[in-house]
Amino acid sequence: MKPTTIITAPERIPLRRFLIASTAAITLALQSSPSLAGEAYPTAKVNTTGLAVTDDTVTVGQLHSATGTMAISETGSIQAEQLAIDQINASGGVLGRKIKVIVEDGASDWPTFAEKAKKLLVNDKVASVFGCWTSASRKAVLPVFEKENGMLYYPTFYEGLEQSKNVIYTGQEATQQILAGLDWIAKEKKAKSFYLIGSDYIWPRTSSKIARKHIENVLKGTVVGEEYYALGHTQFGSLINKIKLKKPDVIYAIIVGGSNVSFYKQLKAAGITSDKWTVLTISVTEDEVLGIGGENLAGFYSSMKYFQSLDNPNNKAFVEAFKSKYGAKSVIGDVTQAGYLGPWLWKLAVEKAGSFDIDKIAAASPGIEFTQAPEGYVKVHPNHHLWSKLRIGQWGVEGQAKVLYESGLIEPDPFPKGYQ
């Protein structure tokens, strides 16, 4: 085998360098998979479009905000994707190739996201990108991915109204996250009137729109208020007064980022607690609870597809692996789990396609099933979204949710008829 050529080096080599060289040779010899991969999947065959794939490595990109206002939210996704990649590498890589990651920082700035996406695709020729969090950052990079024909695995639950050959959406689109949850709360709490509150950008606005249509047309209830506040808004006194005046059965909250903390603290201080009020949110995961504090949320409901407390073997293993890598205090929210799915779904797609080519992966993705998903079972739909369940969790003081309800698998429908 090849390694012998290294050992037969001239004798004048100093001892130290000789030792290093021979250690390297042994490690090389131990890693039998690359050469095997070379035989079964020759690089020339699995990579016909000039991606960064060699005989023993494949390079992917990771594009999140490590700095700036969004770093708070994106950290979990960064960690989960890293964990998945490590696990894939430990189990032999993808088509026998180890995954190398180029990490880029979008810095919570949309032009920077577009710039870095272009760098990853054009300069680094990455085989796939795991990244983006906010809708704005995804909108900024989408034209780049379509133009340069890249593949993006996008982890966040989002507003829908989008479908692209070059994106796999591992989070829920809006209807998957909203409808069944509203049905449940309407039935469970006999709720008729709803107050919709959101941060002022597209995801909360579209989600509220879908929620409103569902409340008015399907549940035959009323929306008594609908308001949006700038991201980073911290004074909710006037809003809380309005809520108290209208006395809705359900407060439906889609507030994100730092505003969340102020909002729930002020709700509690104003006497809006779970003994008399019902608060249902689609924007609070375990990640946010860390900042808000479980005592300010106790008894409120979140509507998600994943909670850290899910009781199944996949999730137990995932939580344990996550905590052993990032510390016992770390928590896992819905988006973090969706981030974890990305590398695995990509690996499955590559293996199904037998190729790293973007077009082949895009075509092979629909129908892929991932049975080891912490959320249970996911399957990729032809529209590049995932089939997923909806779960209602009730928050406890310790910051974990008790899952009260679980729907069946819901088909993703990014352009829902009757909700536009």
Added chain:
Amino acid sequence: MKAIYNRLFGGTTGVVQLGILAAILMIVLPLSLDIFRLNLVGKYLTYAFVALGLVLLWGKAGVLSLGQGVFFGLGGYCMAMFLKLEASDPISTKIQSTPGIPDFMDWNQITQLPAFWMPFKSLPFTLLAVVVVPSIVAFVLGVAMFKRRVGGVYFAIITQALALILSLAIDGNQGYTGGRNGITDLRTLLGWDIRSSHAQYLLYFTTCGLLVLAIVLSQWMLSGKLGKMLLAMRDREDRVRFSGYDVSMFKVFTFCFAAALSGVGGALFVLQVGFISPSLVGIVPSIEMVIFAAVGGRVSLLGAVYGTLLVNTGKSLFSENFPQLWLFAMGGLFIAVVVLFPNGLAGVVELIRKKVSPFLKNLRTSSTLPTSGSTPLPSPDKP
């Protein structure tokens, strides 16, 4: 002829310096960078338009505006509205409930194109608006503030508040402006794909050309009465006023000109990057643009261009290699430029020239004397 030449270029030194800059931008960089990096440089150069405006406004007139992002954004939004309308033809938007309007309007249940979007179906109107809209806004603000002698720190804080207002207002009217996501997915200009590398080369050279033009224009204005007035005002405003001049109108004019430059920069940004969003309008980009001008040397037009290029290149390189350190570096740069090098790069260059030129002069007098004049060197091979 000679006088015009001097006024436009600032004499021989000016021509040489401008020539060097043009050569770097139009020859050296395109030859040495791939299209991805070149496109980045193109993006930075659009900020240089704002920095040029700040040199006039801040360096020459002594008025610091922390709201230049507003004008950059206005120009950019004007351009983006035109491109978005072109991208939203009824055929490619047939999936919407109302085909033919921009996608974000459809998402917000708007069923008809708002009236203020209508004129942006025309390219000539759009190009005019890119320059005129920022100028009008600047004129109104300028008259209101400079007539009341608002200046210095107050002007800075009010303009900063304006940047906040505009970005909030765009955020809050998602149906009409695209909200926080901005106006995205711009593809073609009159059917010409602006994302192809061919188009990006062309847009890059257009940006360079317009930038050189802007420098020449600014130079011409500064070398005239306006430049003298601004200088006099910056140093002793009351004396100028007592001499019977309407000080405020000179400032208003400069403010409008700087705004128009920023608007052009914004429009070129949109063409090269393919989208615009309120994050380019707000407080942070506005103040970052001030540092571009400050690094270059706040009184030097060419310095502003170099400063912009330098800071942005640094930002890109830093954030690729040490993302954690970038803010430290940027913060340190702000402080260093202010405390140690108030005149920025231009100041450093000046310093070097002062130190080096006597030395050069010595060299010239001792060694170049014999060959001076127009007589050709005697060829050695002649008998």
Added chain:
Amino acid sequence: MQSFAGFSLFSVLLLMALGLAIIFGQMGVVNLAHGEFMALGAYTVYLSSTVVHTYLPALAPYYFVIAIVIAFLVAGLTGWLVEWSLIRFLYKRPLDTLLATWGLSLIMQQSFRSIFGAREVTPTLPEWLMGSFKPSESIDIPINGVFVMGLTLALTLGIWLFMYRSRIGLQMRATVQNRVMSGAAGINTRLVDRFTFSLGCGIAGVAGAAFTTIGSTGPDSGSRYIVDTFLVVVFGGTASLMGTIASAFGIAQGQSILEFFLKGTMGKVAVLMVIVLVLMIRPQGLFASKIRS
């Protein structure tokens, strides 16, 4: 109830603006890092909370009051260092302090991020601070709101007494009015400057500490407050404590009323527009004392 929302916002704005009113109003230093000094105070409380809950759980119900004092000292001391190392070189160039302190704010933000992480944090607050009074069935008065109001009141009174009734306060005001004469009268003006600056920063620290009861703290929390803070001070007219109080009151009532009737973001836009318009008509602010520049 709605008037309570207004009063609550008033005390928040005033608390933010007090420190800046001293630094900007008295000294003319444009401190764009003011928000970061607030964040510094908030992080100090967070740190004390962690330390107390780990090592001295018995103190947990009372630590908050001590933490506020520590926040004052930490922010004040940092302010002292900043004045010594940076601000004192720039007194003659107000616009340059603006840029330099913006740079400082970037550095402070990144330091917070490196030390405390990018996530927002909240200290564990003593139980007595959360919850609400219930004078009647429909009215809940949040205790944390009352606490912030009380603190604001005490601090404002303290500052007033200090500025107008103490010897150092007298020296500070003298230095503002006429630096050369004050120097000639034997006042160490440089020391007074340093003291004034660090006092302002210390007050910002207290404000930040108080805000942990109503919101969270992240590396860039400070930058969210800075424009509002400056507008309050400028709107009130600099160099006048009464002006700052009145302007905080006016802005707070305006904002909470507009937010009640208008929806969300546009309420805030309307308030900012009104402030800017008023400033264009009265650039010297609402309550400017006649000053020679």
